[in-house]
Every structure is written in C-alpha cells, then in structure tokens.
Amino acid sequence: MKVDNDWEKLIADLYKGSERAMSRLISKVENRENGWLETMQEIHKKTGSARIIGITGSPGTGKSTLTGKLARSFVELQKKVGIIAVDPSSPFSGGALLGDRLRMNEINCMPGVFVRSMATRGALGGLSQSARDVVKIMDAFGKDIIIIETVGVGQDEIDIVKTADVVLVVCVPGMGDGIQAIKAGIMEIADIFVVNKADLKGADQVVADIKSMLEMTNDGATVPINMVVSTTGEGIKELTDIVSQSLMNDQKKAAWKQEQVQEEIMILLEKEVAFYLRSIWNDETRLSSVLKQVIAREQDPYTVVKEIMVPLIKACEDHR
C-alpha cells in the first residue's frame, strides 16, 4: 500500500487528533486527489466504532437546528461528535451556498464537535460517495457519533439509510395536507420520526397522520414519533435518549449491512471505471473523428458505445 509523504503526514496527524489534518484530508479525499484511494484503504482500518445518525426531511423542517441541538446533547453525554451538513450545488454554476453552519452557532467552538459542510457537487443522489468517505475519516479520527444532515430532496433519503445506523425523518406542521408532503418510501426508512416546530398549530395532526400511515405498513407500530421544538430545546432530551437506545440496538441494521456494503463497492467501482474511460477517451485522437462521424450521421452513439464495450468485455472475460 503506497501513500506519499503528504498523505502520510496528514494521516499520522489525524490519528494524533489534529483537526486541521482531518480537515485537509477531507478536502483532498473529496477532491479525489491522487493517492486518495490508498489513503482510504489505510484509514479504513481504524473505522468501525463510530455510530452514525442520518437526519433527513424536506427543506425548511429545521434539520440543521435539530442537528445542532442533538450534537450538544451528545457532547453533554461526553461523546465526541462529527457533523456533515450537506447542501445542494447549483447545476449551472457548480457553486453552493452552505448555510447549515449558520444554524449551529452554539456548537461552533464547542470542544469535541467538528462540523463540515459539503456540497452535493452534481452527485446523482443527494449524498455522494465522498460523504461516506468523510464519515470514515471522522470515525478514524475518533468521533463517537457522526451526524449526517442531508439536503432533503430526491435520492438522499435512500442513500442515507445505506450509510446511517439510525435514520431520523423530520416533519413539521403546516406543510399542506398532513404528511402527504413526505414522499412514498420514507415511511419505511425512518427509525424515528421527529415532528419539529411542535409549538405550531397542527402538530398533533401530523403525529396522527404519521401513526395512521404507519398502521398501513407491516411493523409500523414500533416506530417512535417524537415531538420537539428545536429552537427552544423542548423534547430534545427525550429524543436523545431514544436515539441513544436505537444506536445500541444493532438488530435492524443487520439486514441492511449487506446491501450497504454492496452498494458502496458498486458505486466506487462505477465511478472509477467511468473516470478511467473518460480519461482514455480524452487522450485519443480517435475521439474527434468519431464525434465528426456521429454529427454527420455516418455513425450513431449506440454503435459507438457497442464498439467500445465489446472488446472491453472480452478483455475482462479473458482476464477472469
């Protein structure tokens, strides 16, 4: 396993507890700088002890504020906490406004808390593989609890369940027609429902709606529903207790483990293969003549792809 000097020093400093080293490592791995794969191979050895909490739900439900309050609770229980706050990248400019930290001011300088904002950077799902890598880095650093707070739209919710040990789905009153605002499929992934902004009118109705939706699924009766007001902290202690209990119970997640690991390997593989193919295509002059042919309609894109895949598959088969 080869890791160059820069990476080696950062890893050593990471294990010594340097936040700056962790932060630099996160950037280099997120940017997929040369050596990242080998570095993750090394770091992976020190992972496995952190417990991961996923927080998802529509935008505007107060996930960031809730994350901050939960983190504080865990710190009070002597846990070291890492937070990954995900926000969407603009598909046009590629930039992002990472505003979750704004809601977590009170834990900003709290010792033992590390907050990292991440943009989705065009990942097809809301949660990219690099977010999973960041979880591992924080785990290796020594964080006991890692909270991932997602964007709250699209593929996120499915991705998060494949990464987190406990998934919290956050709802609020007043989002129109009870919880129809929550997409189908969310009911199955929630380990705990959190009804935030519970001081607002309609909170009880949201709880009732969740209960009735749960009754329509198999083991719906066992999913806890907690009411909180994250801005004031009301209900946070009870929520922390339930989350802690849930983290200690590994049973449910055993079923997901295999799927989690398979998914992770497949995604990493797909990205690496795609990157490799793009890089060889960019180098070959063949590319420009092929493009000209397709534009002139002498060739079609499907045939082009087939002509690449056939020898590629054969080479792979021969190698096996």
Place this chain on the structure above:
Amino acid sequence: MNAKRKIRVLMAKPGLDGHERGARVMAYGLRDYGFEVIYTGLRQTAESIVNAAVQEDVDVIGLSILSGAHLTLTQKVINKLKAKGAADTMIIVGGVIPEEDIESLKKIGVAGVFTAGTSIKEVGDFISSNIASL
C-alpha cells in the same frame, strides 16, 4: 483527477456589526460565480471564524465589516489563524473601509480590500486568479 477543484470561501461578519445584506449578496454572488460559500452569520468572534475556517478548510476568508472596527478585528482574525497553523488562508475584507486604511490592512496580510461598488465578478476573478488550482 476530478473536475477542477472547488474553491471554498468563508463569509464572516466579525464583531457587533449587524448589517449583513452586503455579506449575503456577496455570498450568493460567489455561489453563482462557482464557489462553495459558507456563511456563518452575524456576531462572530475571531475564534469562531477561525474555527469554522479550519474545519471547513476554506481557501479564502471574506470579512465583511461596516462598523469601523476593521483594523482591530482583522488583526484578531489573522493572529488566531497563525495560532491555529492556518496562516496560508487568504483574507479579503469588504464593507465600509476608508481609503487610508486599505494600505494598513494590506500590510497586516490582507490580500484584497473590496469596498462599496465592487462587482461580484471582480471579487470572484480576484479569488480565482490568486488561488493556485491543482
């Protein structure tokens, strides 16, 4: 490796200055320019700004100061950055900065001062051209 790496910027309002419109406009503008911008909100201390800058591994810290305390506050941030081993972070300052203080700011290590009327593009270009890309 991947596409050109993203430049990360921390927009910060140190001290008691409550006028954040400029900082917000700049934050949104730099997002549209293509950067990842972290905005930490009002009433930040030098410690909270530097703490965030280190955790987020930003390339640039943008301080927005309209209170007149720019020299003191900027110096505090620079000192804290040095103490945390992050002195290589670029610092730019915007807001209400008198002409005669611009040189003083640059002397203590500020890379650029952008006062009222500066276009977002100007700030974006300055940052891109000064941050070495991989």
